[in-house]
Amino acid sequence: MERSTGAGTHEQATVEPPGPRPRSLRAVVFDADGVLIDSAGVHAAAWKRAFDACLRALADRDSPQGRPFDDGDEYRRLVDGRSRVEGARSFLTSRGLYLPLGAPDDPPGCDTVWAVAARKDQMFVAALRERPVRVFPEVPETLHALRRAGVACAAASASRHAGELLAASRVAELLDAVVDGTEVARLGLPSKPDPALFLETARRLAAPPSASALVEDAAVGVEAARRGGFALVIGVNRAGGRAGADRLRACGADTVVENLTGLPGRIRRGSGP
Numbered sequence: 001m002e003r004s005t006g007a008g009t010h011e012q013a014t015v016e017p018p019g020p021r022p023r024s025l026r027a028v029v030f031d032a033d034g035v036l037i038d039s040a041g042v043h044a045a046a047w048k049r050a051f052d053a054c055l056r057a058l059a060d061r062d063s064p065q066g067r068p069f070d071d072g073d074e075y076r077r078l079v080d081g082r083s084r085v086e087g088a089r090s091f092l093t094s095r096g097l098y099l100p101l102g103a104p105d106d107p108p109g110c111d112t113v114w115a116v117a118a119r120k121d122q123m124f125v126a127a128l129r130e131r132p133v134r135v136f137p138e139v140p141e142t143l144h145a146l147r148r149a150g151v152a153c154a155a156a157s158a159s160r161h162a163g164e165l166l167a168a169s170r171v172a173e174l175l176d177a178v179v180d181g182t183e184v185a186r187l188g189l190p191s192k193p194d195p196a197l198f199l200e201t202a203r204r205l206a207a208p209p210s211a212s213a214l215v216e217d218a219a220v221g222v223e224a225a226r227r228g229g230f231a232l233v234i235g236v237n238r239a240g241g242r243a244g245a246d247r248l249r250a251c252g253a254d255t256v257v258e259n260l261t262g263l264p265g266r267i268r269r270g271s272g273p
């Protein structure tokens, strides 16, 4: 769903982070779930339904190994931001459950890691039918303002549903490129915290990471952005609270915000490369 953008001809813009020196930027890459669209809770609930069914089948419910999935802390630490199969493997491994990997076309179930991932996807799709995902209210104006400032914008997501959800919510038309889980699979990109997805997205904007900002709500995504050499890493802590902000800073966020409202206000056209 990449579109020709002319991003390579954008003049550089300057972002003023809380730090002492403004930085020259040409592009902003946004994570999708939890940053642009209010879908992180739907993902977490779908994982809980999938994992809890499998925990009941695979472990003693009264043992630490078999306790229900925590869709707050365990979701954030072990699943959020990762590809579907990596999220499943990460959580199961944390409980000492080592299933065969299986294959991407395994049907929903509990026999393989791919089957657990497929069960989660089944739950997620069912949830979307019941309740459409909404866009965070400040997002359209934020993207309009960045584009008016000459800054290219893109979404990067490990989720195969992200492109579809961004299109349905009309956010995609405000973006210069969208790279979602379908593209990740096609290109064989590794899961976060590897920065490959973000680097590929910046490449499509013709902007090097050293001239780009990355906006993420997951700790593993912040770490990926840091590893990728992005000039400015903005953590999004929509739930508020110090613990969430500290977690994102500990992974390398330069600054943490609770929504995107202030982002365009920190950007002005600059002249330097």
Ligand SMILES: [Mg+2]
Pocket (backbone or CB within 6 Å): 031, 032, 033, 034, 035, 040, 081, 216, 217, 218
């Ligand atoms: Mg996210």
